[in-house]
Amino acid sequence: MAxxxxxxxxxxxxxxxxxxxxxxxxxxxxxxxxxxxTQLLMVFYSGYATCLSVILLVFDPNSSDKKIxxxxxxxxxxxxxxxxxxxxxxxxxxxxxxxxxxxxxxxxIENNLSSLVAEPDKSxxxxxxxxxxxxxxxxxxxxxxxxxxDDLSNRISARSxxxxxxxxxxxxxxxxWWRCWRFAALTFFYLAPAAAVIxxxxx
Numbered sequence: 001m002a003x004x005x006x007x008x009x010x011x012x013x014x015x016x017x018x019x020x021x022x023x024x025x026x027x028x029x030x031x032x033x034x035x036x037x038t039q040l041l042m043v044f045y046s047g048y049a050t051c052l053s054v055i056l057l058v059f060d061p062n063s064s065d066k067k068i069x070x071x072x073x074x075x076x077x078x079x080x081x082x083x084x085x086x087x088x089x090x091x092x093x094x095x096x097x098x099x100x101x102x103x104x105x106x107x108x109i110e111n112n113l114s115s116l117v118a119e120p121d122k123s124x125x126x127x128x129x130x131x132x133x134x135x136x137x138x139x140x141x142x143x144x145x146x147x148x149x150d151d152l153s154n155r156i157s158a159r160s161x162x163x164x165x166x167x168x169x170x171x172x173x174x175x176x177w178w179r180c181w182r183f184a185a186l187t188f189f190y191l192a193p194a195a196a197v198i199x200x201x202x203x
Contacts, residue, residue, distance in 0.1 A: 030153075
């Protein structure tokens with residue numbers, strides 16, 4: 001009877017470890033996507049500013065247009081400098097690497113917990129469980145908190161096989177609202193330079 005109780009507790013911990021591990025996998029993917037897009041946008045905007053500067057050396061616009069262009073280039077340079085300092089402080093790649101190490105450690109813990117469930121008559125069941133629970137707590141302390149949307153992303157992608165914590169309609173709505181907002185923001189930042197050029201020549 002006592003072993004059945006501890007087995008149920010172990011299964012609950014397996015559930016927690018699984019959700020945490022999957023959320024960390026999604027967190028790693030999110031951070032790597034952020035790294036990719038921010039680096040690409042930095043290169044894109046730097047190249048845009050450089051090309052525009054070279055064009056202005058060859059073609060001399062009228063004084064009113066030149067004033068707008070020079071002001072825009074100065075503002076863009078300041079924004080790029082500020083963004084580069086900010087993005088370096090975010091350290092997306094390093095944080096993604098910590099999540100990767102973390103979810104591999106959680107996989108090891110989950111496998112060991114599953115082995116305990118498969119052998120419920122082991123004499124040291126409680127001791128081994130306590131050690132694995134402590135290892136899980138250590139992992140949580142060593143890795144930053146994942147974003148709520150990482151957990152939500154996991155639960156929505158795995159919802160057909162979930163037996164607990166199934167996403168609600170509100171959860172699904174929040175998730176797709178975030179996806180749409182992110183897509184719209186990226187689209188805006190990628191198209192803004194072209195839109196600025198089109199606006200300048202059609203104004």
